[in-house]
Amino acid sequence: MASSIQESLNAALASIGGWITSGLEWLGGIGRIGGQAVLRGLRRPFGFYDILYQVVALGVRSLPLASVMSIFIGMVLTWQFGEALIGFGAKNAVGQAAALALVRELVPGILALTVGAKMSTGMAAELGSMKVSEQIDAIASLGADPIKKLVWPRLVAATISLPLLCVWGNVLALAGGAVIADVVFDVPSDYFYETYVDELWPSDYLSGLAKSLVFGVLVGLIGCYQGFTTKYGTEAVGLATTNTVVATSVSILAMDFLLTTLFLPVQ
Amino acid sequence: MEVVYELKSVCKAFDKHVVYQDMSLVISAGETLTVIGGSGMGKSVCLKLMLGLLHAESGAVLFKGDEVSALDYHGQRELRRRVAMVFQGGALFDSMTIMENVGYALREHTSMSDSEIAERAWECLEMVGLGADRAILTRMPASLSGGMRKRVAIARSIAVRPEVIFYDEPTTGLDPSNIRRIDEMIRKLQRELGVTSVVVTHDMPTAFSVSDRIAMLYDRKFPFVGTPEDFKHHAVTEVRNFVQGRISDGAQR
Incomplete structure (x- = not known):
């Protein structure tokens, strides 16, 4: 009996140890590919065309999704706050209430979770397919550097695109909120706009943008790393893509918490 | 004859799976060496x-006396300009046209203009028998048959005029006429460009057709190296069995 408990305990500890080891290996791998990308990417030529191509592929082509997400986030949050504020007879403060939550948290966070996950899974699937079909080896065999050719442009493009999408998303979330304030709560949209903007300080915009920037780095690194470490076979590409969604979402939420504690220190 | 590649007591493993143990091999300039052995042996x-x-x-692993793994960034680039590889599935870049695929190494290693690259790509495609229609330059890899993709991959490998070409299972998955065409092409490139070729295959007709020498991978090394004639009448049972197709793989003791 005692030995059976001991064996189960050992197995549980070994399992936890395995999880920790693979987690550390994963983090190490992410750090390594990021370091290599920066070191090699900053060597001439900088690959502006490849970066621009990826900005279009990752950023511009994500505009429709980012727009829809942002409008709905703005509308839903304004509606929820409006309902709560009516009870206090303070529905006119809906702009102030929605502003901070949207700009500092929800627009960067939700866009990273949706658009960012779309970007990183796209990278993982594309690079994973290239790995499986030996195209990454082919790039190396032709004398080019796969990290510089494939990782660097995607990393830079994701880092640029997410903050820009966040700026665009802030505008649309405000517009969505103004429509709901006007139509549902009879708060004039220009009044909503004024109270919304008055509530915000530049630091609020900057903290949202800083979050988007860090999320963009995470999205680029995770997508590329998962793609580059895809094993062999088409099933592996599917697995890499699935793992990428999970890794991206968890990493973004964890990083969001960390950044929030940094930007909003406990009083 | 000048030695191009020399592998000395090489050991290579993937986790616990040992692929090579104390393996040695020498490849001379201008020859076509074929590496045979069972699937998954390395x-x-x-x-x-x-x-x-x-x-x-x-x-x-020495290339003309230089240790390959000790080469720096520029050394590796230079190595890969001088040594080209044709991958098993072709490994053409899906998002690029045939011209961009064939001209990829030229963009990396030379300062040729777009028109010069297009011209060189066309020359290479003509060399591999794809010169019937210039429209192929703008086609995408997905629109080509398996045999054509392999030939484009060969054209890509010769674009920078390498000294050595590696062929990884160049005839796998092709019909007999395409297999013969690829075999003839390997011979033709050796003849016309004077390249050293290393062909990896488990297709014995290809091995006999293209090789100056054959090396058989067995027990994690190359204990059997000889001419095609040697291999046709080999005294060792394992070699005879493999050549005659009696077993599909060698021992991994």
Whole structure:
């Protein structure tokens, strides 16, 4: 009996140890590919065309999704706050209430979770397919550097695109909120706009943008790393893509918490 | 004859799976050496070690006397300009046209203009028998048949005029007429460009057709190296069995 408990305990500890080891290996791998990308990417030529191509592929082509997400986030949050504020007879403060939550948290966070996950899974699937079909080896065999050719442009493009999408998303979330304030709560949209903007300080915009920037780095690194470490076979590409969604979402939420504690220190 | 590649006591493993143990091999300039052996024994690993895409745990892989794994960034680029590889599935870049695929290494290694690259790409495609219609330059890899993709991959490999070409299972998955065409092409490139070729295959007709020498991978090394004639009448049972197709793979003791 005692030995059976001991064996189960050992197995549980070994399992936890395995999880920790693979987690550390994963983090190490992410750090390594990021370091290599920066070191090699900053060597001439900088690959502006490849970066621009990826900005279009990752950023511009994500505009429709980012727009829809942002409008709905703005509308839903304004509606929820409006309902709560009516009870206090303070529905006119809906702009102030929605502003901070949207700009500092929800627009960067939700866009990273949706658009960012779309970007990183796209990278993982594309690079994973290239790995499986030996195209990454082919790039190396032709004398080019796969990290510089494939990782660097995607990393830079994701880092640029997410903050820009966040700026665009802030505008649309405000517009969505103004429509709901006007139509549902009879708060004039220009009044909503004024109270919304008055509530915000530049630091609020900057903290949202800083979050988007860090999320963009995470999205680029995770997508590329998962793609580059895809094993062999088409099933592996599917697995890499699935793992990428999970890794991206968890990493973004964890990083969001960390950044929030940094930007909003406990009083 | 000048030695191009020398592999000395190479050991290579993937986790616990040992692929090479104390393996040695010499490749001379201008010859076509074919590496044969069962599936999954590590024939392609040998090519990747020689190209610096993989590194050995111990031993040395020397290209013209220089240790491949010790080459710096510029040394590796230079190696890969001089040594080209044709991958098993072609490994053409899906998002690029045939011209961009064939001209890829030229963009990396030379300062040729777009029109010069297009002209060189066309020359290479003509060399591999794809010169009937210039429209092929703007086609995408997905629109080509398996045999054509392999030939485009060969055209891509010769674009920078390499000294050595590695062929990783060049005839796998092709019909007999395409197999013959690829075999003839390997011979033609050796004849016309004077390249040293290393062909990895388990297709014995190809091995006999293209080789000056054959090396058989067995027991994690190359204990049997000889001419095609030697292999046709080999005294060792394992070699005879493999050549005559009696077993599909060698021992991994």
